[in-house]
Amino acid sequence: MAQYYIRTSRQVRVLEIEAKGPLFSKFLETLSGLSSIRAYGWSEHYQLQDQIALDSSQRPFYMLYCIQRWLGLVLDLIVAGIAVSVISIAMGMRGNSSLNMMGISLFNIVNFSGTLQMLVKEYTGLETSIGAISRIRSYVKTAKTEDLDSEIEIPPSFWPVKGDVEIVNVSASYE
Numbered sequence: 001m002a003q004y005y006i007r008t009s010r011q012v013r014v015l016e017i018e019a020k021g022p023l024f025s026k027f028l029e030t031l032s033g034l035s036s037i038r039a040y041g042w043s044e045h046y047q048l049q050d051q052i053a054l055d056s057s058q059r060p061f062y063m064l065y066c067i068q069r070w071l072g073l074v075l076d077l078i079v080a081g082i083a084v085s086v087i088s089i090a091m092g093m094r095g096n097s098s099l100n101m102m103g104i105s106l107f108n109i110v111n112f113s114g115t116l117q118m119l120v121k122e123y124t125g126l127e128t129s130i131g132a133i134s135r136i137r138s139y140v141k142t143a144k145t146e147d148l149d150s151e152i153e154i155p156p157s158f159w160p161v162k163g164d165v166e167i168v169n170v171s172a173s174y175e
Helices: 002-032 034-040 043-092 099-142
Strands: none
Touching: 002 034, 002 043, 002 099, 034 043, 043 099
């Protein structure tokens, strides 16, 4: 059960990360061109496009949430099965003085449910985060530098320390 959940949550987490990329780029493009968008009256069009990008970026997140709810249900069912077993053992031991201990063990089983769910969720969160770190590591190892081997030259001593732009006899018009 845990292996299915971990594999599935990793893959859905990758989908979630990939789905957020277009949303962030769309958001940054909108911010950089905000004055043009307002000037040309494209606000409604961009708002609709941003809403579509937001909706598509939230689908994997919702799927991951559903998978986590499924895991919680399965863990609750396992703990309920253990609790039913303890109750049936307690019912078979009528008249025995250890019924108090059965009550305490039943209480601990119910508390174990919350602890088990937290432990599994934290572990799977760690697994999915390690997957993100491994993707970054593989990117760093496989990405090639943009510097060329021939770009090792040092600028000559007469290279300007301070740059100035001088504009002389220029005319411009706006039509």
